[in-house]
Amino acid sequence: MIFPTLNINESLKAIKPIIQGGMAIRVSTAKLAAAVANCGGVGVIAASGLTKDELIAQIKQARELMQNNDGLLAINIMFAARDFKDLVHTAMNEGIDLVIFGAGFSRDIFSVGQEYNIPIIPIVSSTKLAVIAKKLGASGIIVESGEAGGHLGTSKIIRDLIPEIKNALAATEGYFKKNIPIIAAGGITSGKDIIEMLKLGCNGVQMATRFVLSKECEVAEEFKKLYIKSKSKDLVLIESPVGLTARAIKTKFVEKFLNGEPVASKYCKSCLKKCSRSFCIMNALHQAQKGNLDEGLFFSGGNIEKYNEILSVEEIFNKLEEEAKEALTVEHALK
Numbered sequence: 001m002i003f004p005t006l007n008i009n010e011s012l013k014a015i016k017p018i019i020q021g022g023m024a025i026r027v028s029t030a031k032l033a034a035a036v037a038n039c040g041g042v043g044v045i046a047a048s049g050l051t052k053d054e055l056i057a058q059i060k061q062a063r064e065l066m067q068n069n070d071g072l073l074a075i076n077i078m079f080a081a082r083d084f085k086d087l088v089h090t091a092m093n094e095g096i097d098l099v100i101f102g103a104g105f106s107r108d109i110f111s112v113g114q115e116y117n118i119p120i121i122p123i124v125s126s127t128k129l130a131v132i133a134k135k136l137g138a139s140g141i142i143v144e145s146g147e148a149g150g151h152l153g154t155s156k157i158i159r160d161l162i163p164e165i166k167n168a169l170a171a172t173e174g175y176f177k178k179n180i181p182i183i184a185a186g187g188i189t190s191g192k193d194i195i196e197m198l199k200l201g202c203n204g205v206q207m208a209t210r211f212v213l214s215k216e217c218e219v220a221e222e223f224k225k226l227y228i229k230s231k232s233k234d235l236v237l238i239e240s241p242v243g244l245t246a247r248a249i250k251t252k253f254v255e256k257f258l259n260g261e262p263v264a265s266k267y268c269k270s271c272l273k274k275c276s277r278s279f280c281i282m283n284a285l286h287q288a289q290k291g292n293l294d295e296g297l298f299f300s301g302g303n304i305e306k307y308n309e310i311l312s313v314e315e316i317f318n319k320l321e322e323e324a325k326e327a328l329t330v331e332h333a334l335k
């Protein structure tokens with residue numbers, strides 16, 4: 001096999017080191033997550049914006065669709081969400097394999113993971129948080145670069161960030177006995193990129209934008225068409241109400257927001273712990289999922305231009321492996 005197994009711990013492994021990034025609202029649902037797990041990767045349901053009952057239904061649906069034990073099922077949840085802890089407990093009670101969280105950092109959640117014996121993996125973008133996460137008992141760390149989609153914690157590129165964080169973690173090895181998996185996220189588009197990340201000492205990668213353009217992703221066709229026609233010049237960075245910079249496609253909604261025109265929604269469910277109220281992010285992301293090009297906020301990774309086709313998840317995995325094989329063959333021939 002071309003790719004190594006992703007070992008979270010002695011008993012929890014995915015036979016392919018590919019995590020499908022969590023994408024709210026309802027972009028990464030049970031159907032996509034199960035398809036990824038069936039290919040041996042880590043399928044991720046985005047829990048942010050779901051009610052407890054919706055999350056339970058999503059986890060049950062994914063488990064029903066999972067046909068083998070090759071991959072794993074995780075949830076992704078924004079720390080910034082008001083019901084962060086509730087949804088983590090809900091997923092753990094439903095027997096989720098892993099909990100991944102980002103958009104902020106929780107120190108308390110690691111002890112909840114230990115209580116349930118369920119691994120917790122934070123998404124971090126700095127050496128400081130990577131070291132703290134390891135110290136607090138993270139079972140792995142997703143290092144996310146400025147090339148990612150959605151909320152960003154840095155402007156650094158993945159090829160600079162990984163060595164920086166790997167070195168900082170290596171310096172702590174005397175203090176913390178266990179070595180934990182490091183996953184690279186942001187801008188990884190091909191099998192060649194995956195090989196490069198593995199060579200930098202990563203144990204796997206997280207990819208998100210690629211999986212929006214999959215047959216199994218349950219967003220409206222308009223969302224996928226917008227992705228296919230978008231180029232890097234169509235991407236912008238905006239200040240999200242969460243208090244973080246985010247990368248999105250410059251749609252009418254984004255243009256209005258950037259021009260200072262009113263875009264705030266009348267309805268507010270106080271879904272975030274802290275919100276600037278510049279607009280309702282839950283509604284804007286929900287509109288995107290429904291394919292509303294005028295009112296939707298379409299998050300996207302910086303390398304969107306590299307994708308021009310909708311494939312099944314199985315075809316995506318096969319393509320990544322083919323590209324990885326090719327990269328290794330070329331490298332071997334050049335030696």
Ligand SMILES: Cc1cc2nc3c(=O)[nH]c(=O)nc-3n(C[C@H](O)[C@H](O)[C@H](O)COP(=O)(O)O)c2cc1C
Nearest residue numbers: 021022023024102148149150186187207208209301
């Ligand atoms: C449409 C979309 C929605 C996203 N939503 C979330 C989210 O809810 N939580 C999160 O931690 N990251 C989110 N992200 C970030 C991804 O999970 C992932 O880490 C990142 O986009 C990886 O880079 P790539 O898209 O270049 O592969 C989102 C990304 C996209 C493209």
